[in-house]
Amino acid sequence: MSILKKWFGPSKDEIWKQLAGEMSADFVDGGLWKGSKVQASVHEWTVTLDTYTVSTGKAYITYTRIRAPYVNKDGFRFKIYRKGFFSDLGKRLGMQDVEVGFLEFDDQFIIQGNDESKLQLLFKNLKIRELIEAQSDISLEVKDDDGWLGAKFPEGVDQLSFQVVGIIKDVERLKLLYTLFAEILNQLCRIGSAYEDDPHIALK
Template sequence: MSLLKALFGPSREEIWRQLSGEVGGRFHEGGLFTQSAVQARTDDWIITLDTYTQHTGNTHQTFTRLRAPYFNPEGFRFEIYRAGLFSELGKVLGMEDIEVGHTRFDRDFVIKSNAPRRVRRLFDNRKIRHLIDAQPKIHLSVKGHDGLFGKFPAGVDELHFRSTGTIKDLAQLRTLFDLFAEVLRQVCHEGKAYEDDVRIHIRRLRAPGGRIKDKYVLWEGDGPRRDAAAALGRLGDPAAVPALASVLEDEDTLLGARAIEALARIQDRKAVAPLVRFLGDTREADGAPVGDRVADALRKLGEGELVGIVAGAFGGDFGRLKAYDGEYRAQIIEALGDALERFSGTHAANALAEIHAVEALPRLREALRSTGSGNPAGQAISSAIKALEARAALPRAAAASDVNVDTLPRSAQEPL
């Protein structure tokens, strides 16, 4: 044992390396300009432990912090610290002092929040109260999404802990990771085991995708959203259809693929309309075009004939499309409009003209601005615009609802 170790005990790096193993995390070695850190995943969240230095004039102070971004669309805020510390914090955020109904806890801690009922539910959790009470110094709060670490996606905030000095107590650090995991489960999942909870999976699906990165990756939203889509398909509840349909055009095509599979499994007729629009989508999704995946899903929903009609139009066969008088005309027109700038743009433009889709004129004009008229697709789009503009200019036959019955001629015998 070295003299320094005998005098001061294990170094921070030694303690934090051991911690990373105990929490199933990863130790990040510090460098010349970076501090060492520990990161661990729990459910959908990444918990990051590191230190930072705050400079004030000629003095500087080191803080240990933990942080974990999470989806917080309701804007729930709370702040807790031991009584006598940070007494002015929270006021500028519009938060009020709250008693949560546990006498000793209310005596020892100051709690502020913008949602009193919700913060009481949070601290009704006995395990959370116990883990907080185990911390000799604590400042635990929710930080807004435009804090020190860059702009977070809309709806994402950060659970944040800080304490002065460098924490090297292994038991205390492990308790902090346990506290973060428990608080995140409570505020995001209300402490429930969420594997079979449709409402929670819908919430997970609506969270932002992508990454938040500082020195390390702090948030990865794509994986949890894909997992949520797959879970909703497994659970088969029609209540999930609108949420699944809302991610079909997401940039994450793998998420879209999972949503398409889920809609097919749920077998609800409300899924047909949002799926039809994507029949011509050529984006790659997990080894197959999105449009092919949509066609398979629609066949499972009993719409094989509809798939054949649209596929025929993309191939230049407009006969069945012209005869179609079903309920999905608007969605077919959207699918054709989306295909104007793809490989089947010529056929899509001709199809829109053949079915007299004057409602597609704005989309056709937009496509012409993008493609120009110097290629076959552009020429077809230009011709379709002319044909549909001519049709739109024709006098419209009056509907019965347009006629004022008081102006119609009456028979001589009809009473006034």
């Protein structure tokens, strides 16, 4: 065993290859310049796990992200993340925080969206709430694309997107996140906010 592996444990790629094997997913080696990723099929959707790094000017911060483009039937979008000091401050300053009708869940998370009734229908799903609560850190949202440096999607295609600071090397946590994505995409179809069509988007 190498000294680095003894100190830091298995590498990200080792863990993610294990994840891909256990999920019957594809591990894509990005080589020297592109990061590796894991892609899994959920019905007609492709769910992609990867990392990206941004510079703050003084340091570099790496994020783990999971993304799944889908055909958005009605333009419904939402964002959910755990409450903290700054989110409480934002709430006092008037930031939107929709209550979906489940006291313990509402107490833990800031929930935002453009359709309150659809938010309540989405989070009425007990499994979705349990999977979100199982994440110690979570920022999950529907957005239109990857930003000005990323992929641009056709009209009507949006993206379910998760990201957190750091590199996730916990196989069980990553499995739960893939399960969460599958459950949300299926629930979006049930409530009339997604089609089960393949949007034919190849994420970089």
